[in-house]
Amino acid sequence: xxxxxxxxxALGKRYGSAWALSDCTLEIPADSITALVGPNGAGKTTLLxxxxxxxxxTTGSVEVLGHSPYAKAAEVLPRLGFVAQDHPLxxxxxxxxxxxxxxxxxxGWDAPYAxxxxxxxxxxxxxxxxxxxxxxxxxxxLTLALAKRPQLLVLDEPVASLDxxxxxxxxxAVLEAVAEGDVxxxxxxxxxxxxxxxxxxxxxxxxxxxxLAGPIDQILAGHRVLIGPRTGATAAARMHxxxxxxxxxxxxxxxxxxDGHVYDTCWQQHEVDLEEIVLAYMGYAPGAAMPLPxxxxxxx
Amino acid sequence: MTWLAWRLQRTETIVAGGVLVLMAALxxxxxxxxxxxxxxxxxxxxxxxxxxxxxxQKIGAFQSHYQALNFVTNWFTLIPGVLGVLLxxxxxxxxxxxxxxxxxxxxxxxxxxxxxxLGLAVLAAVGASAVLIALITWWRTPLTDIGGxxxxxxxxxxxxxxxxxTLFALGLAAALGAMWRRSxxxxxxxxxxxxxxxxxxxxxxxNRLASPLHATWSxxxxxxxxxxxxILSQTVTVNGRVIESxxxxxxxxxxxxxxVPGSRHALVHAVYxxxxxxxxxxxxxxxxxxxAAAACLVFAAVWTQRRVT
Numbered sequence: 001x002x003x004x005x006x007x008x009x010a011l012g013k014r015y016g017s018a019w020a021l022s023d024c025t026l027e028i029p030a031d032s033i034t035a036l037v038g039p040n041g042a043g044k045t046t047l048l049x050x051x052x053x054x055x056x057x058t059t060g061s062v063e064v065l066g067h068s069p070y071a072k073a074a075e076v077l078p079r080l081g082f083v084a085q086d087h088p089l090x091x092x093x094x095x096x097x098x099x100x101x102x103x104x105x106x107x108g109w110d111a112p113y114a115x116x117x118x119x120x121x122x123x124x125x126x127x128x129x130x131x132x133x134x135x136x137x138x139x140x141x142l143t144l145a146l147a148k149r150p151q152l153l154v155l156d157e158p159v160a161s162l163d164x165x166x167x168x169x170x171x172x173a174v175l176e177a178v179a180e181g182d183v184x185x186x187x188x189x190x191x192x193x194x195x196x197x198x199x200x201x202x203x204x205x206x207x208x209x210x211x212l213a214g215p216i217d218q219i220l221a222g223h224r225v226l227i228g229p230r231t232g233a234t235a236a237a238r239m240h241x242x243x244x245x246x247x248x249x250x251x252x253x254x255x256x257x258x259d260g261h262v263y264d265t266c267w268q269q270h271e272v273d274l275e276e277i278v279l280a281y282m283g284y285a286p287g288a289a290m291p292l293p294x295x296x297x298x299x300x
Numbered sequence: 301m302t303w304l305a306w307r308l309q310r311t312e313t314i315v316a317g318g319v320l321v322l323m324a325a326l327x328x329x330x331x332x333x334x335x336x337x338x339x340x341x342x343x344x345x346x347x348x349x350x351x352x353x354x355x356x357q358k359i360g361a362f363q364s365h366y367q368a369l370n371f372v373t374n375w376f377t378l379i380p381g382v383l384g385v386l387l388x389x390x391x392x393x394x395x396x397x398x399x400x401x402x403x404x405x406x407x408x409x410x411x412x413x414x415x416x417x418l419g420l421a422v423l424a425a426v427g428a429s430a431v432l433i434a435l436i437t438w439w440r441t442p443l444t445d446i447g448g449x450x451x452x453x454x455x456x457x458x459x460x461x462x463x464x465x466t467l468f469a470l471g472l473a474a475a476l477g478a479m480w481r482r483s484x485x486x487x488x489x490x491x492x493x494x495x496x497x498x499x500x501x502x503x504x505x506x507n508r509l510a511s512p513l514h515a516t517w518s519x520x521x522x523x524x525x526x527x528x529x530x531i532l533s534q535t536v537t538v539n540g541r542v543i544e545s546x547x548x549x550x551x552x553x554x555x556x557x558x559x560v561p562g563s564r565h566a567l568v569h570a571v572y573x574x575x576x577x578x579x580x581x582x583x584x585x586x587x588x589x590x591x592a593a594a595a596c597l598v599f600a601a602v603w604t605q606r607r608v609t
Contacts, residue, residue, distance in 0.1 A: 052405055055609035078407040088402045090308065097307065104303050105406035141402075148407070 003030040004063075005152050005184035006051055011060035012208075013046050020046040022208045024060070028186055028201070033178060035195035035216075036188040037278055038205035044188040045085065047205070048156045051186070052082045065151055078108055081145030085157040087138050091130025095123050098140060099147075106148045114147035135166030139173065146177045153178070153185045159194060171198050192275040204278050211281040216274060223277050226254040226267040244280040255280045301408055301416045309390040309420055316383050316428045323376070324435060330369055331439040337362065338442035347445065347554050349524060356555045359446055363553065370443060374453030376436060380462045381494040383428045384469025385487045387421045391600070392477030392486050395608060414601045421470055422597070429466035433458060447553035448528025448575050452502050459582035464589030469494040471596030478600040478608070501585070507532055509584045510577050516569045522556050528575040535569045 006028040013021045021043035028034050038044050049055050050062050053069030053076055062069060069076045089098060095118060103109045118125065121139050123132070129140060138158065145153060155174065159167040175198050178185055189195050192202075202219060204212040212219065226240070231252045241257040255272060338344070343362060346355035394400045394417070404410050436457040449458055456462065473490035480486050512532055517523050531549030535542060549570065573581070 049609060054401060054404060073409045077405065077409070080405065082405040084401055084405075086398075088397070088399045090399055090402070091397075092311075093307065101304050102406065105301060105403070105408050107407055144402075145405075 004028060005030040005032075006062070006064050006186070008047070008050075008062045009060050011047070011050060011062050012058050013043075013050060013055070014058040019058075019208070021050070022059075024205070024208045024210070026203055026205075026210045026213060028184060028203070030184050031182055032201040033175075033185040033187070033199045034201040034203055035192070035199035036186055036203050036205060037192050037195065037282075038188075038190065039282060040190055042190075042205045042282075043208045044190075044205060045156055048082075048154055048186065048188060052080055052154055053077070078106060078148070079151045081148050081150030081153040083138070083141045083145050083155045083158055085160060087141035087158075089129045089137055089141055089144075091128065093129055094126050095129060095132075095140060096125035098129055098144065099125075102144045102147055108149050110147045110149050113149075114143055117143045117146070133166075135162050135169065138162055138166065138170055142170065142173060142177075149181070151183060153183055155185070155187045157188055157190075160189070167194070174198060192278045196274050202274070202278070204281055206282045212278065219277060220271075220274060222257055223272050224256055224258045225270040225272045225276075226256055227270065228252055228254075228267040243277075301403075301412060302420065304403070305390075305416045305420045308394065309387070309424065312386050312389050313424050316386055316424065319379065319382065319386075320428060320431050320435070323379070323432070327373075327435055327439045334366055334369075334439075334442050337365075338445075343442070343446065351555060359554060362442075363446065366443065370453065373436065373439070373457070376432075377453065377456040377465075377498065378495070379432060379457075380429055380465035381469045381491055381498070383432070384425055384466040384471075384494070385473045385491045387425050387428070388470045388473030388477060388490070389483055389487060391417050391421060391474050392481070392483040395477060395481040395604070396483050400608065410605050411601075414604050418474060418597055418601060421474070422467065425466045425470045426463055429463045432466075433460070433462050448551055449578050450528065450530040450573060450575060451551040455506075455578075455581075456498075456502070459578065460586045461582055461589065464586040464593065465494075465498065467593035468497070468589045468596070471593035471600070474600040475596040475603070478603040481608075505588075506581060506585060507573065509588075510573065510580050512571045512573050514569070514571055516567065518567050519564060520566065522552055525574070526570065526572060527552060527554050527556065530573040532571045532573060534571075537567045537569075538565050 004027040006026075008024055008026050011021060011024040012019060024043065024047060036044055036047070050057050051064055051069060053064070053073050056070045064076050065079055067075045069080075090101070093101065099111070099114045099118065102114060103111055118140070121136065121143075123136060123140070129137060132140065138161075142155075142158075145155075153174070158174075159170050162170060171194075174185065174187070177183070185199075187195055187199060196216065200216055202212065202214065202216050203210060223243070228251065230247060230250055240254060242254050243257060244255040246253045254267075255277070341358050341362060343355075343359060345351075346359055394403070400410075400413070403413050437459075440454055440458060444454055444458070447454070449455060456465075469490060472493055473487055476490050476493075477483065477486040507530075515523065515526060528551065530551050533546045534544070534549045535546060536544040543566075549572075
């Protein structure tokens, strides 16, 4: 792929003797809104921290906007917006002071945009950030990241700590901001359904490995659930690229990769939603036995 | 970044200023009254060699009158530790609350962040300890005119060593804070560590920073050149018999008598640090503490850049 905003190659990070991430190879296409999904402990946060250069990898390489984010922090940081899971802010600063922080620490700071955004959120500039609600704090943190006018926006579990209404507002704000310019966005979550609405790409990570990656519409189009008479596992596998199978006494249910139509009349075909596909790849995939099912068309 | 670092350090700097104002509130009125008493009693002229008996009495009366206050101010030697540890707090709090992740994902490098953060703390520490020294030096002027500057209480809070002490406390707290990222425990341990090292410094290290001199004389009357000197040890012999050995005489002021048994026939041998060594000792000790502080700060900076994620 010619144009990747983020590219990792056999990336690994070890804390003491435990590997938080190992042998992770993936690409995030430029200008995509990519959902990085995976169960807790899959290494999502570690991966994102490596991407934003908050720490240095133990093995492998990571390239962000053409540079190593840790070694070339001065090159990458001004072009990067990041909101951490707990959206850290200085609680004793007021909202206005927090924006002043952004102005002073970022050469490309868009002050009118930041002011306008905070105004639209109805936040009182004189209030201490620590006194704001969780949703409002997340919005302030997002404003700080957006007013940098980043080329890459990285959001680590941005809505995990928010109530449903604040979630909706936060994600809408992200979409709105992204619509205005050429920004690549990476959002991580362990809940797929939450991101499906806003993202166009997906990378599913389990135990550091990419299980599934590609444009969401292609992923959806490329998978079907087949229900038919009870069939042996090997027989089914001969016919289809089976991701997950389950059997009852009378019938077999298969989740298969099917790029075209399934010309097999004994199977009933159903469309399948993204969450189910992702769960199938992550939870039920027979691990190393399965070839890495990365659809070819990862680029747009 | 300077703006942010200052904004986050403002409270601690104000508290440090408050400590100094509190001290000033105690020292300025008492200092003025002490200085007035000194001049009213004409003690300045009493310091000339061979003063009359009334002079010796007056000096003794003056010293005992201000003894309690002098004793209180000896505890001011802990204030550099308080100031240093206090000014390290903003650095540690940023690590403890994990807000450094916000600063490090703006457009500045972490090296820049660490340098400004610690640099500003160092500036505030030097400023605060300089004010402390100025205040105490002024306050003590009458007392040092009589008793010199080598006794521990005076030596620790005048001259330049207090700057080194403050920086050392700051560095120690920053280094521990970088490792532990817990402000309460780091600051407490750093203060206790500072105190322990200061005890070792006062009772052991200092007298090894410059080689002492030796003197021998007879009689109880202290030779003039030993007034205001720090007598590290003295041995008294009477008719060839050692009757007192190795005890520390401490610092004796103008026109002091030694309490020596059989004094008229006594032969006294003393090992001492002359009053003129004051600045030699001060500068060496200041450099030593500043170097230790620098090592701690470099450690804190490197650890923060390499190990904190």
